[in-house]
Amino acid sequence: MSQIEKISGVKVFGGWQNQYQHESSSLNCSMKFSVYLPPAYEQQQPVGVLYWLSGLTCTDENFVTKAGAQRIASELGIILVIPDTSPRGDEVPNDDAYDLGQGAGFYLNATQPPWDKHYHMYDYIVNELPSLIKTNFNVRDKAAIAGHSMGGHGALVIGLANQMHYTSVSAFAPIVNPCECDWGKKAFSHYLGDDQSAWQQYDACHLMQQQQGILTIPMLVDQGLADNFYESQKLTKPLEEMCKQVGYPAQFAYHEGYDHSYFFISSFIEQHLRFHHRYLTA
């Protein structure tokens, strides 16, 4: 059994904001992740989990300190699990740019050297981390998944491709069509190589198009209209268009004046937690 070690804990809104570390077999390195345990958490009764996937440059700590999610997670009785965004450490390949390497794992399984030894965030999020959580905490079987920007991409792709494991998916300002935007094209060409047919499994628009009629997972997406990456990285809109095309009943909302930051996330995280709570407890 994989061991996790608690490295910190602080009481907030009656629950505990903890941080853990462990040796990851999928990433071949030591990893940290954060967990919020609401006051309702008790060993006798399984609690619903929301996995939060963060964006470029983040660790597990950005969401914990900036999103203000603990108050509502406490009220609703939801466990928040917040992983890091890439493998870490001196042995792990990196790049000077903020959008490649450590802090930019893109929630995929890299196939190209030098990335292929450690960059398996897809396996980590889909298999290893949920298995660790189920072993160490008393949780419900199906989880919710949400994320921001690169993490919104991760949540959508992982939720859509593994619907049997998730109750619901939501995203803030997600990268929805990485095959067609600069962030995605750069990351995918390094991690996956030049053959673009290998990229499509990690593209939410492509998954939506491929699986039309089969997908049913409830989906909520929020987008700020003053987000400086909205146009340049083709966030959100192409997925809304694809949902219309295939008749997928996702909820999209656009908000005047909000940017790409955690101020936007903290303004709407309550709605996302209430959205997921409906399905986690159904």
Ligand SMILES: N[C@@H](CCC(=O)N[C@@H](CS)C(=O)NCC(=O)O)C(=O)O
């Ligand atoms: N220029 C920005 C681009 C990266 C960015 O905006 N990252 C977003 C996710 S795509 C973020 O959450 N940054 C960390 C934070 O705001 O705490 C930076 O280097 O921070």
